[in-house]
Each structure stands twice: as C-alpha cells, then as structure tokens.
Amino acid sequence: MKLDSKIPEGPLAEKWSKYKANQKLVNPANKRKLDIIVVGTGLAGASAAASFGEMGFNVKNFTIQDSPRRAHSIAAQGGINAAKNYPNDGDSVHRLFYDTVKGGDYRAREANVHRLAEVSNDIIDQCVAQGVPFAREYGGLLDNRSFGGAQVSRTFYAKGQTGQQLLIGAYQALMRQVNAGTVDLYTRTEIVDIVMVDGKARGVIARDLVTGEFQRHFGHAVVLATGGYGNTFFLSTNAMGSNGSAAIKAYQKGAAFANPCFAQIHPTCIPVHGEFQSKLTLMSESLRNDGRIWVPKKKEDAEAIRAGKLKPTQIAEENRDYYLERRYPAFGNLVPRDVASRAAKERCDAGFGVGSTGLAVYLDFKSAIERLGEDAIRARYGNLFQMYEKIVDDNPYDTPMMIYPAIHYTMGGIWVDYELQTTVPGLFAAGEANFSDHGANRLGASALMQGLADGYFVLPYTIQNYLADDISTPRMTGDEKEFVEAEKEAKDKFEKLLAIKGERSVDSIHKELGLVMWDFVGMARTKEGLEEAIEKIAAIKKEFWSNVRIPGSGEGMNVELEKASRLADFISIGDLMARDALNREESCGGHFREEYQTEEGEALRQDDKFAYAACWEYQGDDKAPVMHKEDLTFDVVKVAQRNYK
Amino acid sequence: MGTFFGSSIGRKFVMGLSGLFLIIFLIVHLSVNLCLLVPDGGETFNIAANFMALPLIKFGLQPVLALGFIIHIALAAQLTAQNNKARGNNKYASGNNTKEVMWASKNMGILGIVVLAFLVVHVYDYFVPLQITHSAQEVTINGTTMHDTYSLVKANLQNPVKAILYIIGALGLALHLTHGFWSAFQTVGLNNSIWRKRWTVIGTIFAWAISLGFCVIVVAMLLS
Amino acid sequence: MENNISLTLKVWRQNGPTEKGRFETYKLEKVSTDSSFLEMMDILNEQLVNSGQEPIAFDHDCREGICGMCSLYINGRPHGPDDDVTTCQLHMRKFKDGETITIEPWRSAGFPVIKDLIVNRNAFDQIIAAGGYTSVSTGGVPDANALPIPKDDADEAMDAASCIGCGACVAACKNGSAMLFVSAKVSHLALLPQGKVEAARRAKSMVAKMDELGFGNCTNTGACEVECPKSVSISNIARLNREFLKAKFQD
Helix, strand or coil: CCCCCCCCCCCHHHHHHHHHHHCCCCCHHHHCCCEEEEECCCHHHHHHHHHHHHHCCEEEEECCCCCHHHCHHHHCCCCEECCCCCCCCCCCHHHHHHHHHHHCCCCCCHHHHHHHHHHHHHHHHHHHHHCCCCCECCCCCECCECCCCCCCCCEECCCCCHHHHHHHHHHHHHHHHHHHCCEEEECCEEEEEEEEECCEEEEEEEEECCCCCEEEEECCEEEECCCCCHHHHCCCCCCCCCCCHHHHHHHHCCCCEECCCCEEEEEEECCCCCCCCCCCCECCHHHHHCCEEEEECCHHHHHHHHCCCCCHHHCCHHHEECHHHHHCCCCHHHCCHHHHHHHHHHHHHHHHCCCCCCCCEEEECHHHHHHHCHHHHHHHHHHHHHHHHHHHCCCCCCCCEEEEEEEEEECCEECCCCCCECCCCCEEECHHHECCCCCCCCCCCCHHHHHHHHHHHHHHHHHHHHHHHHCCCCCCCCCCHHHHHHHHHHHHHHHHHHHHCCCECHHHHHHHHHHHHHHHCCCCECHHHHHHHHHHHHHHHHHHHHHECCCCCCCCCCHHHHHHHHHHHHHHHHHHHHHHHHHCCCCECCECECCCECCCCCECCCHHHHCEEEEEECCCCCCCCEEEEEECCCCCCCCCCCCCC | CCCCCCCHHHHHHHHHHHHHHHHHHHHHHHHHHHHHHCCCCCHHHHHHHHHHCCHHHHHHHHHHHHHHHHHHHHHHHHHHHHHHHHHCCCCCCCCCCCCCCCHHHHCHHHHHHHHHHHHHHHHHHHHHHHHHCCCCCEEEECCEEEECHHHHHHHHHCCHHHHHHHHHHHHHHHHHHHHHHHHHHHHCCCCCHHHHHHHHHHHHHHHHHHHHHHHHHHHHHHHC | CCCEEEEEEEEEECCCCCCCCEEEEEEEEEEECCCEHHHHHHHHHHHHHHCCCCCCCCCCCCCCCCCCCCCCEECCEECCCCCCCCHHHCEHHHCCCCCEEEEECCCCCCCCEEECCEECCHHHHHHHHCCCCCCCCCCCCCCCCCCCCCHHHHHHHHHHHCCCCCCHHHHHCCCCCCHHHHHHHHHHHHCCHHHHCCHHHHHHHHHHHHHHCCCCCCCCCCHHHHHCCCCCCCHHHHHHHHHHHHHHHHC
C-alpha cells in the first residue's frame, strides 16, 4: 500500500493557496456529465452535497434517517471555532492552527490543520449568509466565548444548539439543491457496499430500509461523510443510529484505516445508571467554567454515599478532594478532556467514586452560586440544568451533579491524503469519518469546524482535481458485472445474517462488545488487557455469527436486521481499535497506555518511535491487518510535552 | 403557485375578515336592541327599528350582511371539510389530553352551528313578519306609520321557551367570540406575543359584553 | 428515588404502509422509573426478540431531544405526559405502577404510517425544499460582521429556528395543520436581513407546498405550541400570515 499524503510544496501558510492555484478544474459543461455520490448528510455530507450541486455536478446523497436534518452533527452543543479575532484578543490563523496541533498531542498532519484554520473564517461568513442565528452582542455584532485548550475567545455559538443551527443551515442549502434538481436525495437508505471498477470507486450498493430492496448507484466519485464509530462501545454520546459501517466497507475495499485507537472520552457525561441504559448524555464542557469537580477525601465517606447513608451536601469542605485543582493548579477544572477523564477514573478506581455504582464524581456549583447568585448560574446553564434534572430527577442547584467520562468522538478514521482522498482512487472521506485533523485528541468546538471545512471549502476544490481526468468516463448503468457482483455479495451477507436464527438479540451481543471495549480499550489500556480484548472480540464475533437472532425477513422494514449488519462492522472496528492500541506503545491524547506515563501519572509520548499515523490495511476477514506508517513531520510547530500544571 | 383564494391562508384571511365584519354588525345590532330597555313603551326602539328598515339600509346593507354570513359559513364548511381530511382516517385511540387549550377554540364548528340555528329562529321570528309577510302590527309615532317591532319582540320573548332559546344562542355566541375575536386578528397577521395577550383579554371582554347585553334584554323583556 | 413499576402497554402495530393496523397489548414487569421511555421500549423489544417476535419499530436517534427523530403519541399527547420534552427525554417516573399506556403513531394524512409507530415525515423536507433557505451558494459571501443584526432580532430568530422538525405540532393539531412548522422557518429567516431579501417568495412557495401536500388549515387552537418540545410560539404563525398576505398583496 502506498501512502502518499500529497502535501503541496512550499511554506506551510502558502500550501493551500498554491494548491488551489495549480489544481485542475472541470468546466461547467463537463460538470453536468459527472456524478458524485455523497454518503451521509451531517455537516460534512450536507455541505459537500450542497456545494457540489451548486457547482453543477449531479449529486446523489444518502442518509439512513428520514431526513438529512437528523444527522448527529445536530447534537453538538458548544460552538464552532474560527480565527476571526473579532474580540481583538490576539487570535490568528496561525494560533488556531498551533492550538489544534498541540491539543491533538502532535499526532495530526500540519498541512491539513493549517488549511483547516485558514478556511475557518469562511465558514462563519458562509453560515451567517445562510441565516444561522449566531449569538450577538447588543451592538449587533457576533459574540464569542472561550473553550478548553485555548487562551483566546474564538468560539461562535447559537445558544446551546450550535450544531443544530449549523446543520440546519447546511440542510437548507442541500434542500435548495434538491429543489433545483442537482441533488437526488435518498432517505432511509443505507450504503451496504462500495463498488470498485478497474481499481477505482465507481458507485455504491444501497439498501432501502423501508422496502429492504437493494439498489445500485453509479458515481464518478464517492464521498463518505458517515461520522465516527464511537458506538462500538455500545454506550456513548453518539446517536443510536451512528455507525461505522460505510467506513468498514471502504476499509474492506482497500482504504487504509488510520489511528483507529484514537477515541475521545468526554469527562462530563451523566453516569451510567442501569443495565437498560441505551446511551449516555453529554453535559456541555462549558459547565467546567463554573463547576468544581470533587470526590470525598475519606474512603468511608465515599462508601457511605454509595450506600445512600450520606448526602454530598453533608460532606464538609475540608473533607472534599477537588482533585483537578489539586493536581493541576494552573488549569484546575479546565484541563483538556483527556486529562479530566483520566483523573476521574483514577479517583473512582481508587475507591473514592460516588453514586450507587461508585463510577461518578461530583460537579458542584455551590461556590459559583454563592459567588454569582443562583440567577446568574441559571442564565448561563439553565437549559443544561433542566436537562440534567429531567434525566436524573435531582436538582443541581441544591445537590452537586454527578458526572463520569464517556466515549464521545473518534479522531481516528479512514486515512485521507491532503485532497481528502483515501487510498482507493475516487473514494473520499470527510468530517469525523476521516482521520485527518485532530491527531490524538480533539479540542472543543473543532468538530463542527472540520466537518464544514471539508464539505464547503476543501472537497469542492480537491474533488475537481480528481474528476478533471474523468470527464470522458461515461456514466455506467449499474448493470455492469462489478455492480451485479457487489449487490449479490451484499445480499448474501444479509441472507447469511437472517439464516443464523440463533438465541441472542443483537443488543445483548452489542452490550457485551461494549463492555469489553470499555474495560480493555477504554480510558486506560495495557498490553495484557488489549491482547485479552482481541481474544474476547474474536469470541464475540464467533458468537455473533453463530448465535444472533433476527426475527422477521429481509423484505420490508427490519430494524433488527439493520442493527445486526452494523454490529458485524462494529465488531471489526473493535478488533482494529484494540490492535492499533496494542501497537501504539505510548500514551498520547485520548490513547493512554498505563505502561507509558510519567511519575505523576501523566501521558508519556514516545515521539521517536510513534510520531506517525498508523494506517491499517485489510487482508481478509480472518487475517490480521497489516500496518503502514505515515510519518508525521513538524516543520513549524515545536513538539513539546503538554503541561497543564 | 396557487391563487390567493385557493391558499389556506388566503381563505383563512377571508374567514377572519368576514368574522370581524360580523362583529361590527353585532355591535350595531346590540346598540339598536338596547333601545328596548328605554322605558317609553317601545317608542325609541320602534324609531330605531324603523330607521334600520330604510331602503338604503334594507337594500344596500342587508345583502352585504347576508353575503358576510354566507361567506363566513360556506368557508367554515369548506375549511372544516379540508381539516377533517388532513387529520386522516385514523383517529387517536387515546383521545386528546393536551392541556391549556381553550375548549371553544376546538369547537368553533359546533358553536357556529349553535349560532346558525339561533339565526334561523331569529330570522323566522322577526325578518319574516317584518320584511316579507308584513304581518306585524303597525303603530304611528310622530306621524310616521311603522311596524310595532317592540310589541313583536315583547310578545316573542315573554314566551319562556323562546327566551331560553335566545339565551342559549347568546351564550353560544359568547363562546364563539372568545376564540373568534383574537383568532381573527391572528389570522390577518395583526398579532405578536405582546398583542396576543391584549387581543385575548379584549376579545373575552367583548364576547361576554355582547352576549350579556343580549341576555339582559331577553330577561328584561321576559319579566316586563 | 428509583422504583420499579409494572405496566400494560397498548401499542399500535402495523406491518406496512398499506396493511391494516391494530393494537397489541403487552405486559412489562419491573421497569425502573429511572429509565427513559425509549429505554422502556428497548426492554419491551428485547423481550419480544427473545420470544421470537418482531420488535416494535419506532423512530429514534440522538436520545437527547435535539434530532427530532423520535415521535410517539402517548396517552393522548405527542411526546407524552411531560412538558417541553421529546419522547426520548420522557422518563418513566412520570408513570404510575400498574398504569396502562397507549402508544400510537403520529396521526395525520400528511404523515402516513410506514411501520408500527414509524411515520413518513418526508413532507417537511419537501416544504423546506420549496423555499426554506436563503439562496446563497458556497463562497463569495460578505464578512460575517459586515451586517449588524439587533440582538433582539437575532434572539427571536434563534427561538424560531430551534424547531427540530419532529412533527408534534401536526400530530397535536385537530386540523392536521403544519402551520407552526412552516411559520417557524419563515419567521427564522424573515427576522434576519439575510433572509428578508426573498421573504415574500419564500412565504408564498412554502405555503403553497404545505397546502399541496394536504396539511389542514390553522384554526389557532394553540395545541401545537403547547405540545412543541421546543416551545416554538404561535406568534410565528401570525408572522407567517403577515408575510404571506403582504407578499400576495404585492403581486
């Protein structure tokens, strides 16, 4: 496998302009002759599909939901970063670039991140023109807030619903193209395979989730914008439908899967409270601005709380351990997500956890309420407090919130070059589905930025560079043997699933996988644990393929069948994550290997050995994948140990 | 794109305007009827009633009023039919437990039918003897001969069954107006979150003022 | 405090769009009051799968009240007996031990049933496609701060834009009207200078599409506003009426 990142020559700050000046273009008459398939309608997918349509390409856009507006980008709360420097606090493209590379613990590609920072300002302009109702000041200009990992205020927001508003902006742009006839929208339709013709991606096999029918779709190029694979853990902050199946199909067709082990664990989620739990709810990172995190200092207090004999409000101030403030006096409660998450786990593992399960810590607003008054806190976080109260039935104004880390975002994904093209020609990946910009840890408010950057301002350029050589490739009908064979293969897989007729529900197996992932491939990983995880995942795979029970048939809507097909792919991803984590003998960002930590328990990178993206190549269903390295070089950023003390 | 009157909002606009027009008629009607309460043996009322029978009003305004009623009723029938179709064939088995919704707002059709039924009785009681058969008695006031409308009303409302019917009609009208009044302003677009409260309060007061006005007259006539 | 309750569930089952549906009754024991309504449905489905039956199909995705995917008409109310929440945010502590819960799909001619509790809300996409956007293409737009917008307008636009497109308004409306949904989008964009440019065209085409798709006429009952999980106000409907009438009178 050849990994050519195709980074343009020249100084970092000029690479993108240079690329654009020299790339190949497709003239308007030829654009009409070219078809692009876009899978997914989140920020990356919808913005790409809309932009391609506006440019004059024929677009087919697919979503598994009933409407493009349901994509999980909608759930992002906090905001979107941009280097506008409106507050005049010293921000710049360079600083945003630098913060992002550093925040990613020096495991991202410099050129990509710089481009991301460059186009960040265009995104804000574009969204405002679309009518996104960003928060404003009384003077009528846009308001900014600050977020973790930055010393400037560069985050634009729309109440606590920034993702929703940005997605609706992209969705509306997309629907405008649907109305104009440039985009054909396929809702409740899932991609079940990618069709390869002469070594290039030339289409997809889709399954209509309502009728169960298979469809063949041709495209001169295929863009995957299908989000992350956090649901491998069963419990995550992802939506129930979020899945990694399209990414796995790409991997199985020869696209390299990069850094699968880089998964972000968000520190402020509502803790797990029962076996029936279906997902974890995130409480915005912004809460850490005013909330103080603590556990009891004495083990007997923690035990009494767990037994329900003691209330947190009864613990005296001197018996509370504000462990983040104690360990990281400089950043306190505002340390980056990975650091805060690990610290919570450390306390709970040591027996100081609270809640009935002992897997929770307190996020306390008492001193903020004393300092600012309840009204000020209500104005800042009212809707979050209300959300917490609806779920937990506890009033966070009186008793501290309970939180615990949960899987939130996956930095790893399909490997792409500078043009966002995978190792399969004609197959592109955008947004969370690719691996490119966040390294080993993503900063808050950067996911929205990346999704829209890829869709609005990167792919519309780079895909032309690819398609310019394809203008004389005629449309295929879908009756070519490659399409027929791919469809048959997909159909066979579904029939195989239906034929198992075992004893166990899809969810019961998925929960089992999730527990293995959380215990061994979660916040703290060890060599032995990961080896055990690989074995256990293999056993789960066997169990799944021999004992899953899917009622109903392949005709018409069959939700269990959909879930089963996705679980089959989650099992593959789980295995890949464990292998990657085992390979990466260092701790960085969201990946923490217990063997590699400083004396104080901080992550210890091994830059001499692991300053590369680990790219996994599929070798067949029962063979171990092969790892290739894309070495990361840092010409501009000075690589250093992250220090938040 | 559809025509104005073919659009839902266009039709609703006409519905609201015709409603507001009928509200103006109600104000005039009640003003004239309040003359019944003048203790002069019906003289003032008869003069007012005779004024309303002037050819200009009779042939000029009455058809407009009739048209107002017809438009309001015909559109109501059409919109209701469309709404029933839009609701679909399957009704909710668990009914409707939405709180805070005014009863009248959900039953404007029924209330409209109550008002319409009352209107039929009312037309039969007065319009027919006064303007078609001319079977009503006559009286001469200040040298002018006119129908003795006062005696007609009095005779009619001293029948307790009729009086009760008239009171029911007035109450139906009140409920119809408690929703109809502010709703008309909402429909023609003259509303926002501040005015909504104002229109609702004004509408409620207006509805009951009109309705109780009529009721007072009925009771006064019944007891006179 | 956490409790376990037992429930009788009357659930609408329908195999396909053209098939005849019926209510099925299920018993569920020991449901934690800490679980969400949809987690209760998960438990029921697990029970059904384990006994070899087809699970109940229902729409859901984010399970945090923002994607608008979940629906369900529960005991006479869209999104169930709690206020200002979607079904996925509804928790079982709102129900009593031994209670019978009736669960139905959204009922409206505009939202035909696909299977069990899943309805087709594609009509909403069609209405947005008819004009629920600003006609700007990617690139070539002015600086974001080039046009100051009064904070009050921006906030009001945000309130209207908070609509999640779940369809509870249509489900709650005795007329099957989509006016709250349409008015939220028309208001959101009409309140901002970026959207004002084509406000007239937008109001006309979105209303025309809404009518064409067979949604009912608004009679201002306000049920939509009460059941809207995001508390979108019907003053938006007055604004839509205004925008539409203004546009039509200008023709």
